[in-house]
Amino acid sequence: MTITRYLHTFLDIFYPRYCVHCKCSLNNSCEMYICEDCKKKISYIIDTHCSRCGTILGPYTIKNKETGCLVCKSKHFYFDKVTCITHYDGVVKTLIYKFKYAGQKFLFNALYDIINTQNKFNGLVSDIDIIVPVPLHWMKELRRGFNQSEILSYGIQKHFLKPVIKNNLRRIRNTKAQTLLTKGQRKINIKNAFSVKSPELFKGKNVLLVDDVLTTGMTASECSRKLKESGAKFIHLFVIATAEYNHDLNFLDG
Numbered sequence: 715m716t717i718t719r720y721l722h723t724f725l726d727i728f729y730p731r732y733c734v735h736c737k738c739s740l741n742n743s744c745e746m747y748i749c750e751d752c753k754k755k756i757s758y759i760i761d762t763h764c765s766r767c768g769t770i771l772g773p774y775t776i777k778n779k780e781t782g783c784l785v786c787k788s789k790h791f792y793f794d795k796v797t798c799i800t801h802y803d804g805v806v807k808t809l810i811y812k813f814k815y816a817g818q819k820f821l822f823n824a825l826y827d828i829i830n831t832q833n834k835f836n837g838l839v840s841d842i843d844i845i846v847p848v849p850l851h852w853m854k855e856l857r858r859g860f861n862q863s864e865i866l867s868y869g870i871q872k873h874f875l876k877p878v879i880k881n882n883l884r885r886i887r888n889t890k891a892q893t894l895l896t897k898g899q900r901k902i903n904i905k906n907a908f909s910v911k912s913p914e915l916f917k918g919k920n921v922l923l924v925d926d927v928l929t930t931g932m933t934a935s936e937c938s939r940k941l942k943e944s945g946a947k948f949i950h951l952f953v954i955a956t957a958e959y960n961h962d963l964n965f966l967d968g
């Protein structure tokens with residue numbers, strides 16, 4: 715038994731740890747925030763989403779690598795490609811909720827472990843020149859104390875060794891939560907919510923745009939529109955989870 719394990723055992727006596735999702739007690743020193751049972755239930759997305767727009771596809775859906783699926787043929791998204799790791803449900807939903815809204819910033823480590831297990835970075839490296847987090851409005855960031863997409867960007871930067879460009883794409887309007895609005899209102903709500911300070915930093919670049927959850931796709935698309943107006947060549951959207959079929963989205967706010 716290593717010293718760390720002794721220390722964990724010792725600390726567990728005085729400060730028992732519980733799984734953030736099912737609340738069972740964590741006795742195994744390898745389990746930091748979630749239990750093995752919850753870990754096993756994570757629904758990873760394994761090649762069942764459209765790589766063009768992130769839509770979850772059935773086994774018989776027709777898709778094409780360049781033109782995408784029926785969804786991205788009917789909607790126009792300004793990003794070119796999407797990589798998502800899991801569905802937005804179960805333990806992943808709990809982790810993201812507590813990470814963002816309950817001030818439990820340390821839970822990023824658990825989310826990062828989940829991302830890492832899928833090893834999706836290798837295929838992306840050649841696509842990327844810079845990493846850009848989806849920005850929060852400064853008032854929201856001040857209230858929360860951090861921007862979750864920025865923390866995520868710095869986490870995945872280790873795999874890309876490419877610069878994170880923050881505060882150049884900025885959110886200039888403190889918009890309402892997209893999920894509280896109708897389809898038509900969402901478009902108006904998010905339109906021109908972003909601006910770019912120095913377009914030359916994005917010119918000719920292949921961008922990895924990073925966000926935590928993909929819901930309607932409109933926020934990421936509007937960010938991508940601004941990046942492309944600034945001359946960005948290719949936008950690859952990277953998200954932890956897709957909430958496409960999860961209707962309990964009312965709290966998802968930036």
Ligand SMILES: [Zn+2]
Nearest residue numbers: 733736749752
């Ligand atoms: Zn659990």
Ligand SMILES: [Zn+2]
Nearest residue numbers: 764767783786
């Ligand atoms: Zn698609």
